[in-house]
Amino acid sequence: MYKAKNYKDYDDSTLIKLSQKGDEKAFEEILNRYSNRIINLATRIMGSVDDGWDVAQEVFVSIWKNIKSFDSSKNLYPWIRKITVNACYEELRKRGKGLESSLDDVEEGEPSIDLPDVKYSPEDNYSKIELNEVIEKALETLPEHYRITLWLRAVENLTYEEIAETLNINIGTVKSRINMARKLMRDKLKYYLEVKDESS
Amino acid sequence: MHDVIVVGAGPSGSSSALFLAKRGLDVLIIEKKRLPRYKVCAGGTPRYTFELLDLSPSYFDAFNIEKIKVYYRERVREYSIPSNSIFTVHRDQFDYRLTQLACHNGAELLEGEEVIEIEEENNSLTIKTNLGHKFKSRYLIGADGIGSKIARFIGANFRYRVPLAIQKDIPYKNPEPIISLFMGLVPMGYGWIFPKNRTLSVGLGAYAFSPRKMPQVLSILLKDLNHTNIPLLAHPIAFYRGKRRLANERIVLVGDSAHITDPFSGEGIRNAVKSAKIAEETILECIKKNKPLSIYTEKIYSVMARELFLAWMISGIFYRFQDRIFNLMDRFDMGAILSNLLNERTSYSQIFKKILKFIPFRLL
Ligand SMILES: Cc1cc2nc3c(=O)[nH]c(=O)nc-3n(C[C@H](O)[C@H](O)[C@H](O)COP(=O)(O)OP(=O)(O)OC[C@H]3O[C@@H](n4cnc5c(N)ncnc54)[C@H](O)[C@@H]3O)c2cc1C
Numbered sequence: 001m002y003k004a005k006n007y008k009d010y011d012d013s014t015l016i017k018l019s020q021k022g023d024e025k026a027f028e029e030i031l032n033r034y035s036n037r038i039i040n041l042a043t044r045i046m047g048s049v050d051d052g053w054d055v056a057q058e059v060f061v062s063i064w065k066n067i068k069s070f071d072s073s074k075n076l077y078p079w080i081r082k083i084t085v086n087a088c089y090e091e092l093r094k095r096g097k098g099l100e101s102s103l104d105d106v107e108e109g110e111p112s113i114d115l116p117d118v119k120y121s122p123e124d125n126y127s128k129i130e131l132n133e134v135i136e137k138a139l140e141t142l143p144e145h146y147r148i149t150l151w152l153r154a155v156e157n158l159t160y161e162e163i164a165e166t167l168n169i170n171i172g173t174v175k176s177r178i179n180m181a182r183k184l185m186r187d188k189l190k191y192y193l194e195v196k197d198e199s200s
Numbered sequence: 201m202h203d204v205i206v207v208g209a210g211p212s213g214s215s216s217a218l219f220l221a222k223r224g225l226d227v228l229i230i231e232k233k234r235l236p237r238y239k240v241c242a243g244g245t246p247r248y249t250f251e252l253l254d255l256s257p258s259y260f261d262a263f264n265i266e267k268i269k270v271y272y273r274e275r276v277r278e279y280s281i282p283s284n285s286i287f288t289v290h291r292d293q294f295d296y297r298l299t300q301l302a303c304h305n306g307a308e309l310l311e312g313e314e315v316i317e318i319e320e321e322n323n324s325l326t327i328k329t330n331l332g333h334k335f336k337s338r339y340l341i342g343a344d345g346i347g348s349k350i351a352r353f354i355g356a357n358f359r360y361r362v363p364l365a366i367q368k369d370i371p372y373k374n375p376e377p378i379i380s381l382f383m384g385l386v387p388m389g390y391g392w393i394f395p396k397n398r399t400l401s402v403g404l405g406a407y408a409f410s411p412r413k414m415p416q417v418l419s420i421l422l423k424d425l426n427h428t429n430i431p432l433l434a435h436p437i438a439f440y441r442g443k444r445r446l447a448n449e450r451i452v453l454v455g456d457s458a459h460i461t462d463p464f465s466g467e468g469i470r471n472a473v474k475s476a477k478i479a480e481e482t483i484l485e486c487i488k489k490n491k492p493l494s495i496y497t498e499k500i501y502s503v504m505a506r507e508l509f510l511a512w513m514i515s516g517i518f519y520r521f522q523d524r525i526f527n528l529m530d531r532f533d534m535g536a537i538l539s540n541l542l543n544e545r546t547s548y549s550q551i552f553k554k555i556l557k558f559i560p561f562r563l564l
Binding site (some may be wrong): 022024027028029032035039048049050053054057058060061065075087 | 359360361407408441442506507509512513516517520549552555557558559
């Protein structure tokens with residue numbers, strides 16, 4: 001018999017097990033929980049809301065297709081994140097936007113400042129997640145692999161090791177990309193940072 | 201000073217004005233065109249929308265649809281639609297009658313003037329038009345459609361590409377009451393023929409498809425029709441793409457200006473009227489309790505976001521796997537499903553779960 005248990009009350013690993021048995025309700029709850037984060041991440045990597053949403057559609061289908069092989073004792077989100085990153089890269093590759101660039105092996109930058117505080121809340125993506133427009137625009141103009149690496153660090157709060165794992169690159173590359181990305185962001189935001197400094 | 205100024209007299213603006221005027225508020229509608237004005241639209245409207253308006257389809261001379269045919273290249277499937285559940289309307293008439301009715305109930309209409317500027321003061325708003333007129337109001341409803349000035353003013357930030365739709369409205373004496381949908385024409389979209397009173401609306405909508413190539417594809421659907429002198433009209437569709445800020449203390453967005461068009465059915469009218477209803481409730485509540493209108497955003501999304509999100513998910517599956525979805529359709533009564541969806545007797549959540557059973561389309 002169907003028990004009137006609310007799927008919201010289940011933890012991830014229960015939802016995964018149920019989804020693996022083909023319970024669509026459990027899967028819908030997983031989407032409920034993670035869709036905003038997936039869409040935000042995909043939007044960030046792809047560089048536009050449209051492309052982010054489009055790729056996210058594929059990500060959801062792909063999660064559903066592959067959930068059977070997922071080990072339910074593990075954390076769900078890192079797996080989802082990896083699927084998302086891969087789907088984005090796949091799409092970017094299809095479009096022939098080269099991911100590798102000559103800036104890749106850039107030397108370590110000067111001591112970095114952090115991105116202005118970016119608060120991220122998965123439940124609420126219209127006010128809190130809305131980065132200050134200036135920062136958002138600056139971020140959009142970064143080359144893809146800087147943008148995504150910086151995003152994983154500053155917003156998804158991944159460690160260097162986790163980023164290396166997610167992107168299949170070594171830690172040295174992660175570090176140099178982040179330094180370079182921060183340097184580029186600083187240059188782009190120079191005017192605003194200076195204005196801010198004067199007033200404070 | 202007016203209680204509420206409504207910018208735009210499409211379905212969202214005219215129904216907002218109607219609802220609020222009926223409640224005895226002092227409402228001014230400002231519409232930049234002269235009414236009745238034409239709007240590119242297939243005009244598909246479920247009975248549910250008329251119920252929200254508390255008006256019968258015949259009030260708008262709505263055309264009752266009896267069947268739906270779905271084409272995939274040379275193949276076709278045909279379904280009957282439960283009677284009196286889906287209609288089409290001529291938008292110039294539909295919008296005009298709603299506006300007239302709002303005026304009958306006490307709203308005032310200023311047409312042929314465009315709102316160009318808004319100023320917020322402590323307890324009121326000042327709205328300026330292109331002809332230099334100024335009006336004061338306590339609240340403002342942005343019903344100015346896609347590309348809304350009011351949305352920009354409150355920082356709603358709809359910064360994304362919107363899919364384009366093109367359409368020709370062809371005079372046609374006695375069209376059969378059949379909606380035809382054409383899959384397999386373009387990668388992420390579909391074509392349609394909607395019959396209306398004395399008219400066939402023949403159109404095509406697509407994401408990520410070159411607008412320049414669209415007319416060529418549409419000509420496939422037009423080939424048996426006499427359409428040489430009929431203008432081809434294009435208009436973007438305000439599909440939902442995530443939550444945004446839809447209100448501030450004194451301003452709310454309704455209809456296309458809030459980007460709440462159903463990404464699966466392509467319908468914007470139903471949610472336009474629904475949002476007008478929620479705007480009405482919010483404004484009345486906020487007047488009573490002297491609260492800011494900002495809670496409107498949450499109200500809209502608590503009613504719509506989940507369904508819009510799933511509608512978008514489903515549309516993604518439909519568009520991506522058009523051939524396989526078409527094959528699956530012989531198992532389902534699409535006429536009943538569509539009618540139930542548009543009339544909100546079935547939820548997208550239910551449909552989504554059904555579709556998941558077939559992914560990755562093992563059964564085909
Ligand atoms: C090809 C096509 C087919 C469609 N088919 C369907 C369908 O079958 N069913 C369905 O439900 N939906 C359909 N839609 C969507 C539907 O047309 C829209 O969702 C609907 O018109 C939204 O109504 P609205 O009142 O929000 O905006 P609109 O109808 O766009 O009205 C906005 C009004 O505001 C006025 N205005 C704009 N700026 C100003 C200003 N600054 N000052 C004063 N006035 C201003 C405009 O002149 C206009 O009259 C279709 C759309 C397209 C493009």
